[in-house]
Amino acid sequence: MENCCVQKLACALRTPDVPTRYVVRGHQDQQLATTAVAPVPVINLRLLSKQDGGAADEAAKLRSAIDSWGLFLISNHGVDAAVMDGMMAACREFFRQPLEEKQRQSNLIGDDQYEGYGNYEGYGNDQVSSPDQTLDWTDRLYLKVEPEGERRIALWPAHPESFRDVLHEFTKKCGAVKDNLLRAMAKLLELDDNDYFVDQLVEKPFTNARCSYYPVCPRPELVFGLTPHSDGTVVAVLMVDDSVGGLQVLRDGVWWDVPMVPHTLLMIMGDQMEIMSNGIFKSPVHRVMTNAKKERISVVLDYSIDPEKEIEPSAQLVNEKRPALYRKVKVKDYIVAHYTHFSQGKEVVLGKLKI
Numbered sequence: 399m400e401n402c403c404v405q406k407l408a409c410a411l412r413t414p415d416v417p418t419r420y421v422v423r424g425h426q427d428q429q430l431a432t433t434a435v436a437p438v439p440v441i442n443l444r445l446l447s448k449q450d451g452g453a454a455d456e457a458a459k460l461r462s463a464i465d466s467w468g469l470f471l472i473s474n475h476g477v478d479a480a481v482m483d484g485m486m487a488a489c490r491e492f493f494r495q496p497l498e499e500k501q502r503q504s505n506l507i508g509d510d511q512y513e514g515y516g517n518y519e520g521y522g523n524d525q526v527s528s529p530d531q532t533l534d535w536t537d538r539l540y541l542k543v544e545p546e547g548e549r550r551i552a553l554w555p556a557h558p559e560s561f562r563d564v565l566h567e568f569t570k571k572c573g574a575v576k577d578n579l580l581r582a583m584a585k586l587l588e589l590d591d592n593d594y595f596v597d598q599l600v601e602k603p604f605t606n607a608r609c610s611y612y613p614v615c616p617r618p619e620l621v622f623g624l625t626p627h628s629d630g631t632v633v634a635v636l637m638v639d640d641s642v643g644g645l646q647v648l649r650d651g652v653w654w655d656v657p658m659v660p661h662t663l664l665m666i667m668g669d670q671m672e673i674m675s676n677g678i679f680k681s682p683v684h685r686v687m688t689n690a691k692k693e694r695i696s697v698v699l700d701y702s703i704d705p706e707k708e709i710e711p712s713a714q715l716v717n718e719k720r721p722a723l724y725r726k727v728k729v730k731d732y733i734v735a736h737y738t739h740f741s742q743g744k745e746v747v748l749g750k751l752k753i
């Protein structure tokens with residue numbers, strides 16, 4: 399079957415049925431076993447970045463959030479509310495357009511940039527790798543934002559007019575938030591160099607923006623907005639819809655709702671962080687539920703190390719008591735393996751790197 403946009407499919411449905419390709423197998427166990435709102439801490443970035451003693455409590459909160467949840471909310475982050483609202487509004491306006499307009503940015507046009515990874519940039523759905531792959535109830539606009547010189551501006555929407563500028567601004571501001579938190583994390587791990595993680599992303603970062611649209615779904619109990627997964631990145635910074643929930647995180651076999659607090663950002667640890675921190679900072683499994691009444695939008699910035707580089711646990715976090723937990727791996731190979739697992743409905747590939 400041709401890969402079709404979910405938004406159009408959702409509009410065309412007149413009966414409360416969804417095509418079987420979207421129906422999750424074993425859904426009784428997976429979908430219904432939930433939840434309460436996870437008491438995820440909000441980290442005040444201004445306090446955390448203070449040079450005096452005020453930062454210690456915030457750093458302890460950060461440590462506990464990462465240990466317990468692998469994710470946390472961020473307040474006082476320096477991304478203006480106007481930039482956040484503008485980014486959300488631009489996404490909403492982009493997805494509101496007729497399909498023909500959005501397909502000007504289709505991810506089915508253009509060359510394969512990454513062998514085995516496909517031509518992921520542009521508007522559309524994930525590459526479908528097998529006929530029995532369960533599909534997610536979402537359409538996406540996926541754009542590489544860094545290195546800046548590698549932006550494919552033709553794929554950046556010209557409508558609404560504000561889109562390109564606001565995405566540029568949002569990327570710049572979130573980049574500073576990401577750097578501050580990566581420094582705080584290096585400090586928590588007592589690495590000699592507070593810039594250890596920041597530096598890995600300086601030379602040739604691989605940063606992608608993902609604007610996701612989750613249409614109203616007539617059968618939320620049968621269909622995922624996004625299949626359970628851990629992120630293959632170092633970290634991700636998210637701005638989620640503040641009026642429609644759906645993001646959940648798995649902890650000790652229980653699914654918890656990730657709280658929504660307007661104008662905060664959310665940071666999620668990724669597998670590359672788990673590898674570099676030698677398993678101390680774990681990447682959580684998370685998923686997005688569908689909603690029978692409301693559409694939902696999220697904007698995610700994914701921070702990955704240059705796909706051509708290799709990563710391994712930081713030498714300072716490997717010792718006799720705690721030997722290296724993961725083998726060295728080329729980032730590109732990891733990303734491809736991660737996506738292959740994801741499309742087969744398997745949550746985590748990281749275990750394969752375990753020594």
Ligand SMILES: O=C(O)CCC(=O)C(=O)O
Binds near residue numbers: 610698
């Ligand atoms: O839409 C969301 O809230 C989460 C998206 C997500 O987990 C992802 O894009 O990896």
Ligand SMILES: [Fe+2]
Binds near residue numbers: 628629
């Ligand atoms: Fe994710």
